[in-house]
Amino acid sequence: MALRAPVWAMARRDGNRGQGMDKRQAAPDGPDSAARAMALLEAGDRDGALALLHAALSARPACRDADVLHGMACVARAAGRPDLAIGLAGKAVALLPAAHFHITLGCALREQGHVEEARAALAVAVLREPRDARAHAALAGALGELGRWAEAEASLRAARALCPGDMAPLLADRGQPAGAEALYRQIVRLLPDDGAAWANHGAALFALNRHEDARVALEHAAALAPGVAETQNNLGLVLMALGHLPQARTALERARILAPGDARIAVNAATILDELAEGDAAEALYRAVLRDPILAREAEGARAQFNLGTLLLARGAYAEGWRHLEARSRLLPPMRGQGVAEWDGASLPRGRVLLYAEQGLGDAIQFLRYLPDCLRRASVVLDVPHSLHRLLQTMPDPDGQIATRCTVLPPGDPLPDDVVARCGLISLPHRLGMTDIPPFAPYLLPAPAPDLGERPRVGLCWAGNPSFRFDRRRSIPAHRLAPLADVPGLFFVSLQYGPAAAAPPFALERSAEGDMLDTARIVAGLDLVITVDTAIAHLAGAMGRPVWLLNRFGGDWRWSATFDRAEPPRWGDRGSRWYPSLEQFRQHQPDDPDTAWAAPIEAVHAALLRWRVGFATGPLADKSA
Template sequence: MKRVTERLSQAVTLHQRNQLDAAEKIYLEILEDYPRHADTHHLIGLICHEKGDNQAALAKIERAIGLNSTVSLYHVNLARVLSGLGRDSDAVFSGRRAFDLDPMNADNLSDLAGALIRTDQPEQALEYAIRALTIQPDLEPAKQNLASAHFEIGVRAQGAENIILAEYHYRAACKTDPNLVEALVNLGNVLRLQLRLEASLACYQAALKINPSLPEAYGNLGVVTQEMGDAGMALTYYNKALSIDPNNPEIRRNRSQALLKSGNFEEGWREFEWRWHTRHFKRFIRHWSKPRWGGHLLKGQTLLIHAEQGFGDTLQFARYLPLVAARGARVIVECPEPLQRLVASIDGVTKTCGFSELPPQHDYQLPMMSLPGVFGTTFENIVNEVPYLRAIKPEVEKWHCEINRGSAGFKIGIAWKGSANHQRNSWRSPGLSSFGKLFKIPGIRWFSLQKDDEDTDLLEFQPNLDLIALGSSVRDFADTAAVIENLDLVISPDTALAHLAGALGHPIWLILPYASEWRWFEDRKKSPWYPSMQLFHQPTRDDWVGAVDLMAQELEQLIL
């Protein structure tokens, strides 16, 4: 046995010097004499693994464990082989067995963390990576796995819209591994969602210092600079991103927004079609088994126009439906149920249907927001004839009685926020308290056009403010249209209500953030989409009070 020990020591020395064939020859000779020698089976398995033959390695190490299952190192290396074979779930099992036998093996703890990450168990991976670094603080693989675990937990939290938790884990990932560009980019993304734009910008710039060829970072720089109000610089960043990754659908869709905001409609509408290749829009693809309409004459054929995105988008682009009908089409519009009565009133619309029902037989189809591109819309020829939506007369008469009860006065309907489901709702919504200066102007009767009558803002202000709530009595947009027709003015943030008032040709004052959406363009007081609409931008970022001050000056001149 002494001779076996000497021969094994000789083979291990050769093995450590990477003389694998010479070492393997001695190991095999030992097994000829001692076929149940577990260490030798294990060491041959390691040589197979190092040569890239993980299947042979698996057989040898499993044989060693069959001979002696109490050696932690056997299980450690079995886990590595299993991971090499793509069997990470089995690797986790073997890593846990090794941990039971030797809980102080930092390498195994790190390996186990890596396997747990690859099997989508980042919370457990975090625990084992921390254990590994407690034992061996300078273990680089453990640091990398700790950073990866934080990153993956951050991704989960962000997907669940827990932005604060996501930020914590992305920051922890960046602290552990400052070169983890994915964490820097994602940290920038969650900071942007919190409207912390300068901090977001710094993250993308830091990512580009590590990897100057990262298209996502350039693309996100474009998004942030656009949200800061600089569409020209945004285009520069988008173009740089696309020079690296020309077919990135997310970047191309974002670029379309900057092009449209800059008034470059021809290229903007073309780029806008890339939305259907993005992760978000792919799930909304419908009816594409039918040919896409390209604008040609239809001569009595049926065209299905299907709404997309928000209520406001549908109301804005419904202006094209009479033009579609003028091409000879029988026009069917698929749209959300709250819009159906109103859309059915548009000239040329034959029928409406909801998303949950099977649409009538049709020959062609087109997403509604593709209509401007089909009709070759430019900034100079925007279709802006209003009204193209009409309130239902009996509904208008009903609301006339309701609204004109009580004292006389200039009647203003107001909304102060959009849907809570909108990702950027806090960015576009001033809140009721921002309008305090307007409520002090005498001679006005105020009507709340918020749908949620029980809103905490309304409950807080109602005792001190003559603000009449109408929301609970309003069933759909047709009802809202009838209400609007009985008011003198509507004041709203960038929500569907503003589009509705504009499409009715009714006076509407739209309050906007400093860097508004593409459709409102830059530095304009009037909207080319809606002749009856006046725009009030924040004079500086986050300055709703400044925008309301401008509005108050106009309102005093209007009614006093």
């Protein structure tokens, strides 16, 4: 689960963010509603902003309220829907051609890929209000993306002249990541001694997963302006992503000293403490954020609550941990069935529950083990990624519940009319009141692919999804696994997917590409799987196949010691109660990333030598559990 990602902040000199108003207050009409909604949106309370705007629209006809329409356009942009924002901002402009309406329209057009149209809208904004530095800065962004750098620089100079103290707040709208990075590179050239310019360039580089470059930019920003909390915060996040945990802690501690009331920074500081196995201190910070009734309702409160949930689960406080994990619904994008009531876990005499996957394939596979318990209480419409659909057909169904009480929703199909409740897969332990892991039996059972030889077959997966900003900590540079090729008599098969598959650590058989059933058939024919923390670990574990997990220090909550098996492992550090056939090879301290994987890989190499010797005496697939 990738939600325990800290909060990135654009660098600013103005310190703490303002707190949002209580969304239970009565919403006034028109411009006042829009102004209060914008304050909520700035504070991270998108739902509160939307509630105010909806209330205003119900009180006044939308055709007469340009400010409210513009506010809804801003909310749409914040929700990642520039297509909706374009229509709403366009209606606002038609009613009242204000410069800031044109800015929102131009930014939404740019985000949707209509860069020339965006330039035109932003040029109108500049003409209508030539003293608005935001209009000049936004226009510079569009011009830069069009490659019109001389004009972009002129617009930046105009914005700088209008706002000589600090341009950073004007440049928070970054548009497309690659174009934003190029623009910020130009800003740094224009303002080489401006710490905020360097800090925002670092933010754009981090958005492109150019972590080393981001670190250089942010360290330079911190040298130019050492007293800026947001720069230290962002530097801490980059260092965390790179695996430099002690240095990340130092930067985030500096940020907290500079801005002790900033909840974003407090949550980030708690996250690094949790990663460094300082759970008591992390818990204290999370609970301090949640004690503030306003912060608890905002995005920072949701992150604090979710992260607290993962910490409690890692400690074995399952009931409270599952309950706090529910806060993820406030952080994730909208899922299917938004207008349907949440299922409380009670038996349903009529109607069905929409049971949906929320995040990665690994999470979906892990929590499918709760499906039989769910079906004892309700019939289900299951909405999971299409790549899992054929694999689901291999689930054992001794009492016929899956066949009679579970329907898999085809891609693109509308929600059936008889769906009366909804529930995320990860919510099942909480909704079902299950405070411990149910007994394990393999629950994905594909027939194996044909065996291609007599040598032991070992599958290898060394990297996760590179689009996840903190993937560098769980993935292993392929060349570091090269020593495994020295173990004689083994046949290695690549289970790697994505860009990393193109650069294997040594010669591997490339497994067939396809959906998860095709991958599962390959896994079913292997004698052992060695993987980092990806969906492959969950797939092999759910199938009951022997799997060795190379796991980072301070890894995901589900691999924490509280979920270890009591029985001593055969090969690694500990087995897992999630998957009895899985053993971990853990990093035991927060080493420098250049050396952090050395000990676990050496341990895997030694275990493989012993495993290979033992293989001659009988099939080890039956011994690894």
